[in-house]
Amino acid sequence: MKKNIISIRDAFGQSIINEAKKNKRIVVISCDLKGATKIDGFFKILPNRSFEIGIAEANALGIATGISFEGFRPFVTSFASFISGKYSEIRNSISYNNAPVVIVGTHAGLIGSDGATQAALQDLSLMLSLEEFEVFQPCSALDVNQIMRYVSKSNKPTYLRISRNEVEEFLPKDYKFKLGEPYEVIKGNEKLIVSSGPMVTICYRSIKQLKSNKNGLLNISSLKPLKENKVLKILKRYKKIITIEDHYKHGGLGSLITDIIARNNLKVKFVNHGMKKGFIDSDIPKNQEKNYKLDINSITNLIKKT
Numbered sequence: 001m002k003k004n005i006i007s008i009r010d011a012f013g014q015s016i017i018n019e020a021k022k023n024k025r026i027v028v029i030s031c032d033l034k035g036a037t038k039i040d041g042f043f044k045i046l047p048n049r050s051f052e053i054g055i056a057e058a059n060a061l062g063i064a065t066g067i068s069f070e071g072f073r074p075f076v077t078s079f080a081s082f083i084s085g086k087y088s089e090i091r092n093s094i095s096y097n098n099a100p101v102v103i104v105g106t107h108a109g110l111i112g113s114d115g116a117t118q119a120a121l122q123d124l125s126l127m128l129s130l131e132e133f134e135v136f137q138p139c140s141a142l143d144v145n146q147i148m149r150y151v152s153k154s155n156k157p158t159y160l161r162i163s164r165n166e167v168e169e170f171l172p173k174d175y176k177f178k179l180g181e182p183y184e185v186i187k188g189n190e191k192l193i194v195s196s197g198p199m200v201t202i203c204y205r206s207i208k209q210l211k212s213n214k215n216g217l218l219n220i221s222s223l224k225p226l227k228e229n230k231v232l233k234i235l236k237r238y239k240k241i242i243t244i245e246d247h248y249k250h251g252g253l254g255s256l257i258t259d260i261i262a263r264n265n266l267k268v269k270f271v272n273h274g275m276k277k278g279f280i281d282s283d284i285p286k287n288q289e290k291n292y293k294l295d296i297n298s299i300t301n302l303i304k305k306t
Contacts, residue, residue, distance in 0.1 A: 007166045008198060009106050011141035012148070013038030016075060019152040020046055025073040026152060029053055029060050037077040037106045037162075057082055058089045064101045065093040073100060073152065080105025080120030080161060087126055095130040100155040103127075106162040108137075109197065109246030110288040116279035120161075125251025127159040128224050135224040137161040139200035140169050143221055146177035163246070165198035165285065180225040184234060188216030191303060192238040196220045196253050199244050199294065206299040215303060220253060228260055235261065240269040240306050246294060249274040271306050273299075 016039065020026040027049045034040040034052070043050040053060040057078055064074040076083065083105050084090075094101045105127075108120040127135050134156045138144040144162075151158050170185070177183075185200070186207055191214055195203045200219045207215045218234060220226065235241060241261065243254040254272035261270055275292060289295035293302070 004169050005166050006141045006169075008138060008141070008144060008163045009038045011138075011144040012104070012106075012160075012162050013041055015145050015148040017042050017045055018145075019148050020049065023073070023152050025071065027051065027067060027072050027074050029064050029067075029074055029076045031055060031057050031060050031076070031078040031082070033078055036079070037104065039077050057086045061086055061089045061101070061103075062093055065097065065099045068099045068101050073102065073155075075102045075104055077104040077106065079118055080108040080123045081118055084120060084123040084126050091130060094157050095132050098132045099157060102151055102158045102160060104160045104162060106164065108161045108163050109165070109199075110280065110285055110292065110294065111164055116282060119280050121246070121248050121275050121280065122251065123161065124223065124247050124253070125255075128251070128256075130157070133157045133159055133224065134222075135159045135161070136221055137197040137223060138221055139195075139197055139219050140167050140171055142169055142171045142173075142175055143177065143219075146175065147221060150177060150179060161197065163198045165201075167198050167201040170201060170204050177221060180222050180227040181230050182226075182234060183219045183221070184216065185219050186215065186217040188214050188238070190214035190238060191240040191242065191306060192216045192218055192235065193242050193244060193303065194218045194220060194253065194257055195244045196223065197246065199246050202289070202294065202296055202299055203244055206296050206303060209296065209300055210303060220256075223253065223256065226256060231257070231260055232264055235266060235268070238268065240271075242271045242273060242302065242306055244294070244299060245274040247274055249276065269306065271302070273302060
């Protein structure tokens with residue numbers, strides 16, 4: 001593996017250990033997926049602050065809620081499709097009580113050969129609908145570290161969407177995550193590509209491949225809260241807006257941007273590019289990206305045609 005490439009889930013596993021060494025409130029709750037969610041290192045280094053609940057996500061959420069009431073900051077980790085599926089427990093135990101629990105959903109988006117039931121493609125639509133919750137999706141290792149610094153100190157119910165994709169670090173070394181604010185990775189003057197999570201890397205490489213100063217790239221790591229005035233100021237500079245995400249087109253990033261465009265009556269051409277209805281096939285990530293038009297060549301062609 002190249003030095004500047006790391007999976008987003010590996011970055012999370014490293015980051016939570018670093019933050020926990022500075023913050024004794026942090027504890028981790030596993031649902032029998034320590035290796036896959038990359039918290040096995042936490043269990044080895046901080047065993048007294050690690051809890052294995054087994055394949056029982058609903059119980060894990062209840063336990064996390066109780067622990068949070070005692071002053072701790074519990075991180076519950078599982079596959080995003082499994083943990084977001086326990087919507088009733090999340091809504092009634094965490095959201096209703098404004099409990100300071102962090103839900104970490106890994107294996108979001110196009111996850112590869114694990115299968116259709118493991119791939120979370122509708123989790124954002126569920127989690128964004130919950131009262132009190134903040135929702136974040138980092139796009140790189142540096143973004144993970146920045147978001148984790150905030151999340152670890154926060155007392156808000158939080159959903160952290162983590163992918164298994166290996167991504168190249170493209171953010172500048174002085175990058176700072178700011179709550180609710182978008183980050184303009186590349187400034188353009190005609191077409192703006194808006195993305196989040198590992199898709200930002202693919203969009204970045206597509207734009208660089210086109211070698212045109214017309215195309216801009218906006219990373220939105222903070223999906224909720226999201227400062228509309230900051231987004232709107234950037235959108236107004238462009239004639240065409242394209243949202244790209246590894247989530248169903250309804251209920252995710254595309255819907256957030258659609259809402260801002262509609263409510264502010266922006267006169268722009270808008271394309272919402274993401275997953276369509278149905279479950280995905282089980283295949284290696286590169287094939288999945290190609291099949292669902294989320295690979296570099298497909299994104300490059302989409303930008304050209306828009």
